[in-house]
Amino acid sequence: MKRKITALIKKDLLDVLRDPKVYIGFLLPLAIFAAFGFISAVTAPPSSVPLNVYVSKNWSLFNSYLYSQGVTITSQPYNSDAIIKFYNNSNFITFNVTFNMKDINQIYYAKAEALNYILNGFQAYYRNYLLEKIGVANFKVISNPVNYSFITNINNVTYSLNPLYIFEMTQIEEFVAPTILFALCIGMSEMAATLITVEQEEKTFEMLLSMPLKRYDILTSKIISSFVISILSSMFYLVGLIIFSNEYLTLLGGVKTGPVFSVNDLILLIFIVLLIISTIFSSSLGILIGLLSKDLRIANVYLGIITVPILIPTLFFIAGGSLSYVSGPFKVLLLLLPPTYAIEITRAFITRYLTGYWILGIVIGLAETFFILYIASLIINGVNLKSKISKEVQNYQGR
Amino acid sequence: MPLYVKELFKSYGSTVAVRGISFTAEEGKVFGLLGPNGAGKTTTLKIISTVLRPDSGSVFLNAVDIIRMAESAREFLAYVPEDAGTYRNLTGYEHLEFAATVYARNRDEYKAFLEDGIRIADLGDKIYEKTKSYSKGMKRRLQIARALMVKPKLAVLDEPTAGIDVFHAINIRNLIKKFANKNSSIVIVSSHNMFEVEKLCDEIGIINEGVLLRVGSIKEIKGDNSDLEEVFMKLAKGDQMDKSIR
Numbered sequence: 001m002k003r004k005i006t007a008l009i010k011k012d013l014l015d016v017l018r019d020p021k022v023y024i025g026f027l028l029p030l031a032i033f034a035a036f037g038f039i040s041a042v043t044a045p046p047s048s049v050p051l052n053v054y055v056s057k058n059w060s061l062f063n064s065y066l067y068s069q070g071v072t073i074t075s076q077p078y079n080s081d082a083i084i085k086f087y088n089n090s091n092f093i094t095f096n097v098t099f100n101m102k103d104i105n106q107i108y109y110a111k112a113e114a115l116n117y118i119l120n121g122f123q124a125y126y127r128n129y130l131l132e133k134i135g136v137a138n139f140k141v142i143s144n145p146v147n148y149s150f151i152t153n154i155n156n157v158t159y160s161l162n163p164l165y166i167f168e169m170t171q172i173e174e175f176v177a178p179t180i181l182f183a184l185c186i187g188m189s190e191m192a193a194t195l196i197t198v199e200q201e202e203k204t205f206e207m208l209l210s211m212p213l214k215r216y217d218i219l220t221s222k223i224i225s226s227f228v229i230s231i232l233s234s235m236f237y238l239v240g241l242i243i244f245s246n247e248y249l250t251l252l253g254g255v256k257t258g259p260v261f262s263v264n265d266l267i268l269l270i271f272i273v274l275l276i277i278s279t280i281f282s283s284s285l286g287i288l289i290g291l292l293s294k295d296l297r298i299a300n301v302y303l304g305i306i307t308v309p310i311l312i313p314t315l316f317f318i319a320g321g322s323l324s325y326v327s328g329p330f331k332v333l334l335l336l337l338p339p340t341y342a343i344e345i346t347r348a349f350i351t352r353y354l355t356g357y358w359i360l361g362i363v364i365g366l367a368e369t370f371f372i373l374y375i376a377s378l379i380i381n382g383v384n385l386k387s388k389i390s391k392e393v394q395n396y397q398g399r
Numbered sequence: 400m401p402l403y404v405k406e407l408f409k410s411y412g413s414t415v416a417v418r419g420i421s422f423t424a425e426e427g428k429v430f431g432l433l434g435p436n437g438a439g440k441t442t443t444l445k446i447i448s449t450v451l452r453p454d455s456g457s458v459f460l461n462a463v464d465i466i467r468m469a470e471s472a473r474e475f476l477a478y479v480p481e482d483a484g485t486y487r488n489l490t491g492y493e494h495l496e497f498a499a500t501v502y503a504r505n506r507d508e509y510k511a512f513l514e515d516g517i518r519i520a521d522l523g524d525k526i527y528e529k530t531k532s533y534s535k536g537m538k539r540r541l542q543i544a545r546a547l548m549v550k551p552k553l554a555v556l557d558e559p560t561a562g563i564d565v566f567h568a569i570n571i572r573n574l575i576k577k578f579a580n581k582n583s584s585i586v587i588v589s590s591h592n593m594f595e596v597e598k599l600c601d602e603i604g605i606i607n608e609g610v611l612l613r614v615g616s617i618k619e620i621k622g623d624n625s626d627l628e629e630v631f632m633k634l635a636k637g638d639q640m641d642k643s644i645r
């Protein structure tokens with residue numbers, strides 16, 4: 001009994017492990033961990049951020065508390081991170097806090113956290129002050145002497161919410177949107193790759209190659225078929241995202257902020273374009289993989305490799321990274337990956353503000369897609385690329 | 400115009416699959432490549448059908464070098480790969496439609512191709528079902544129908560009757576023979592079945608380890624021997640002796 005199971009296992013392991021390409025797949029977690037570690041470091045919020053606050057009235061107790069916390073009090077309301085107005089009713093104080101941010105990124109997140117921390121600290125500080133001033137007898141009255149109400153401005157959009165709520169909203173949005181986009185892109189690559197690999201396995205590809213069909217026509221038809229499928233599944237992704245956003249983002253914190261999308265929405269339109277570009281980019285990668293793989297197992301190894309470049313922007317945005325706060329080679333890498341742009345723009349659903357990267361996204365996405373398809377056309381035409389892959393290529397007969 | 404195959408060489412990495420194969424296949428006749436597993440039959444047929452580029456050598460048909468002018472050659476050749484599969488979710492009829500569209504130059508030809516295809520496949524109502532419900536032999540018949548219905552000048556069939564039952568095999572052999580005759584087409588088949596080759600082919604080439612050992616009509620090759628198997632065994636042994644001497 002045991003011998004038979006051993007034989008079964010041995011057969012499986014030998015069949016898989018004897019192909020050297022399979023080991024490339026083993027290195028994948030390493031690459032992913034390295035990428036994730038690097039991205040976490042890049043996107044970590046700064047340990048200290050300047051906080052500029054404009055206070056509408058001079059109240060020395062509050063001002064000196066703010067000073068003690070390292071806050072800069074500015075004399076002008078504009079360009080400040082927060083505007084604080086307050087009213088008092090005997091010992092009770094109401095703060096109206098307006099928090100201003102231009103973008104959703106880790107700097108503003110750090111500022112919003114610091115502001116919340118400092119204001120909550122003031123609650124305790126003021127309570128102690130009152131205790132000293134009016135004594136323990138009125139303890140119940142003064143347990144919560146300060147009341148806060150928040151408004152958050154992101155560019156020209158106003159939410160009646162604590163900025164931390166907004167970050168919470170975006171964190172969920174920024175988990176959901178990129179994760180599903182990631183799955184969508186990988187799915188598209190896989191679909192395009194199998195469209196060709198299945199033909200190779202079934203030998204129908206050999207039949208096609210012997211028919212009076214131009215090599216370019218065979219490739220073009222594969223491209224168009226996979227693009228049609230890409231666009232179809234992008235539409236499902238889109239409808240899902242709109243449902244999610246309009247249901248969830250409008251209602252968080254119990255505050256209705258109005259539907260996130262309307263029909264003639266420029267942000268939505270650009271997002272659709274970027275989404276389609278990401279998926280056709282992924283499917284053209286899949287086509288390349290299909291041409292280079294004689295069987296599905298090898299195709300899967302290559303598919304594993306391309307998850308890394310798609311994973312990088314996904315992780316970056318899930319970790320709260322922002323394109324305006326990275327620089328150097330890593331930024332270049334992000335900008336070279338088409339899914340970056342489709343994910344980046346989902347932030348604009350909340351900020352209602354276009355950063356302008358989308359233009360670059362369209363150009364780069366299309367340029368890279370064409371480049372990949374150009375390589376694919378060389379391969380299907382039997383051009384010997386001076387690299388390892390030329391060995392796989394020799395089985396396609398040129399024109 | 401016959402098909403001239405000249406000095407084909409092809410290696411896969413360090414394996415030399417075909418080493419200098421030359422033969423001539425006549426119009427209206429069936430030429431059979433006969434040889435054991437791994438002899439180089441499939442490799443030779445792939446080269447002739449422009450799917451694989453040889454390392455050297457040439458193939459001429461109608462004064463056209465098939466290898467260098469592959470694109471125009473494909474207009475008049477049809478190839479059925481060894482264990483060719485099908486598109487699982489297309490019906491047999493849709494397969495024939497596809498091939499007819501690719502080869503037909505006008506509507507009438509398209510219709511004629513389809514009609515012929517249905518007749519050759521002989522699948523009854525099954526032709527309208529998805530091919531994932533087909534048996535191996537049914538798929539094979541569909542492939543042969545797909546290739547022959549377009550009346551190619553050159554039909555290359557790699558083990559045409561593999562997996563087909565006796566009844567249908569006889570049927571298909573007759574079809575192939577009649578096809579070559581009627582259309583003055585050149586048909587090249589491969590097989591390791593001596594019996595089949597004897598029934599189907601007009602001329603044969605015996606191939607072993609990438610070398611064509613003998614070419615000629617069945618009669619010529621048989622000579623005084625009672626059957627092809629005997630000839631083959633003698634040739635193969637002789638070949639091995641040659642090598643050990645070298």
Ligand SMILES: Nc1ncnc2c1ncn2[C@@H]1O[C@H](COP(=O)(O)OP(=O)(O)OP(=O)(O)O)[C@@H](O)[C@H]1O
Nearest residue numbers: 411414416434435436437438439440441442443591
């Ligand atoms: N893709 C490949 N890579 C490496 N070697 C190959 C490849 N295809 C065929 N060969 C080798 O080339 C030689 C000829 O193979 P080929 O398939 O032409 O033989 P065949 O005569 O068709 O055999 P069979 O009767 O088994 O179909 C064999 O030694 C085989 O191992």
Ligand SMILES: [Mg+2]
Nearest residue numbers: 440441442481
């Ligand atoms: Mg073979």
